[in-house]
Amino acid sequence: MFRTVITLLWGAGLAFGLAIVPTFQAHAQDSDAVTVQKLRNAALDDRFGYRFVETLTTTIGQRLAGTDAEARASMLAEKTLLDAGFVNVHRESFPITAWIRGRGEAEVTAPSSQRLVVAALGGSVATPPEGIETEIMVFPHYSQLLAAAPGSLDGKIAVVTEPMPRAMDGANYGAAIRIRRGGPSEAAKRGAIAYLHRSLGTDERRLAHVGATNYAEGVKRIPAAALSVPDAQQLARLAALGKVRIRLVLTPTSDEHAQAWTVSGELRGGERPDEIVLIGAHLDSWDLGTGAIDDGAGVAIVLGAGNLIAQLKVRPKRTLRVVLFGAEEMDYSGPAYAKMHADDIPRIVLASEADFGARRVYTFLAPASAANTHFLQTLADALNPLGIFPTRQPAISGGDDIAPLHAAGVPVFSLRQNGLDYFDIHHTADDTFDKIDPQELAQATAAWVTTVYLSLQTDLDFRKPAAGSKN
Numbered sequence: 001m002f003r004t005v006i007t008l009l010w011g012a013g014l015a016f017g018l019a020i021v022p023t024f025q026a027h028a029q030d031s032d033a034v035t036v037q038k039l040r041n042a043a044l045d046d047r048f049g050y051r052f053v054e055t056l057t058t059t060i061g062q063r064l065a066g067t068d069a070e071a072r073a074s075m076l077a078e079k080t081l082l083d084a085g086f087v088n089v090h091r092e093s094f095p096i097t098a099w100i101r102g103r104g105e106a107e108v109t110a111p112s113s114q115r116l117v118v119a120a121l122g123g124s125v126a127t128p129p130e131g132i133e134t135e136i137m138v139f140p141h142y143s144q145l146l147a148a149a150p151g152s153l154d155g156k157i158a159v160v161t162e163p164m165p166r167a168m169d170g171a172n173y174g175a176a177i178r179i180r181r182g183g184p185s186e187a188a189k190r191g192a193i194a195y196l197h198r199s200l201g202t203d204e205r206r207l208a209h210v211g212a213t214n215y216a217e218g219v220k221r222i223p224a225a226a227l228s229v230p231d232a233q234q235l236a237r238l239a240a241l242g243k244v245r246i247r248l249v250l251t252p253t254s255d256e257h258a259q260a261w262t263v264s265g266e267l268r269g270g271e272r273p274d275e276i277v278l279i280g281a282h283l284d285s286w287d288l289g290t291g292a293i294d295d296g297a298g299v300a301i302v303l304g305a306g307n308l309i310a311q312l313k314v315r316p317k318r319t320l321r322v323v324l325f326g327a328e329e330m331d332y333s334g335p336a337y338a339k340m341h342a343d344d345i346p347r348i349v350l351a352s353e354a355d356f357g358a359r360r361v362y363t364f365l366a367p368a369s370a371a372n373t374h375f376l377q378t379l380a381d382a383l384n385p386l387g388i389f390p391t392r393q394p395a396i397s398g399g400d401d402i403a404p405l406h407a408a409g410v411p412v413f414s415l416r417q418n419g420l421d422y423f424d425i426h427h428t429a430d431d432t433f434d435k436i437d438p439q440e441l442a443q444a445t446a447a448w449v450t451t452v453y454l455s456l457q458t459d460l461d462f463r464k465p466a467a468g469s470k471n
């Protein structure tokens, strides 16, 4: 069914590139339904994105925001977009404060000596080089820390051991994230000199799950780290028996004059080029693993979908823009992109980001404006053979990097991937290429190319309020 042939790729109206690529037959006279079926089937056999994430994680590895590795990833992405036939390809830099991990060590010093597995939270300040050695106070639930009186933690290390339950759509992460983001300042307000929390992970391995923290303005910044799940459980058991002392050493550094990179490219629309469907993922990653499921897989999905659309002999009606964000993990990229592209925002008709691993898509959420439309029925029919069924509620989030665009009025869609085991690996040293199943990644890519292609072709105005809406 698929052949390796020399295919003409369409480019900036007149710029063409020659590339040897697996192709499929899609003709000018095909209806959208026929073309989308061919795209979907081609995606299931295509390994373009999978090969990209293999190269990214193998030749570059971790891509912490603001590092040389992140810059090299942006150059690899730029070349990949150009080679695939994208136009208007460019890298944009923006200023960030880079954060570099350094050493992270912890041990119980009393009642007995025991090593603990910890990792500093992104953005954490350092301990003194010799570390901090003091008594801990354990809180089984974060709300108990919030209920503690000011001064009650004076000179101690606060430890929150609240677990995060498993969920298909990852909803529990959204509920638990305040433990990591807000915990250090809440502990400091009550007198704590350092903060530890049970990793926001659903596994039971001795791996810490990192992630960014956010210090509150005007509150003393204290060192903060995540404990592996078994180590948090160990501290809870020890604390139930009596006083426990810990020594903690964290030596991160930061660079206030670093820069991160966002890469983008377009396939210009043939009929309505000023209407842009924007799909994205983030190129940066945490530093312990190689950023395969977060978010090399998302990059693979949107590049894979974009590459298939680039091979079509007939241009889609609207413009497709693929954006590979930098510094998502440190919270910079979404706001930076929305600021740099404020003039574009009225022309972006639909957006979404792939940032939830490498597993199958099981459901999709469309903008409210698509409810009860021919477009939505066509999309549902096209996704059905992939085992994907629509969710009735409208999409209210398209990913962290898309959130500022969404807040500025850009409608979003969401293709939900099976996240039951996503938080077993998320932000750990185990986030490596071997965790990606090429067939599941291909199914997700097929879902994206289906949704994106039909969104490029429809006349539906996604910005228009839904029929029956009072807005």
Ligand SMILES: [Zn+2]
Residues within 6 Å of the ligand: 282, 294, 295, 328, 355
């Ligand atoms: Zn991510």
